[in-house]
Amino acid sequence: MTELPQHVPTDRLGVLIAAYEYEMGSCFRCPRKGTQVTRFGEITSDEGETPLYACRECVQELLTMHERAMERMDTRPRIVQLPRAPRGVEAD
């Protein structure tokens, strides 16, 4: 078995993806479980909020979608690092 070389991001999108803090978990967007995910958003209602964690591959797709949508406006995406939500905490 050959080990993959360590991927060092040099492109702008890669740098953006690497800027997120990752932890082990399940991706909200694809079936990956037990993979590196970052908190990417949340669903909110009057009862509370459910954090959404996305894996690197989905973060890349979401950032690419955002960049394509913003292309005409000549703006760049910026990282908003959402706080980690404690797992298994019940709402009051």
Ligand SMILES: [Zn+2]
């Ligand atoms: Zn994913």
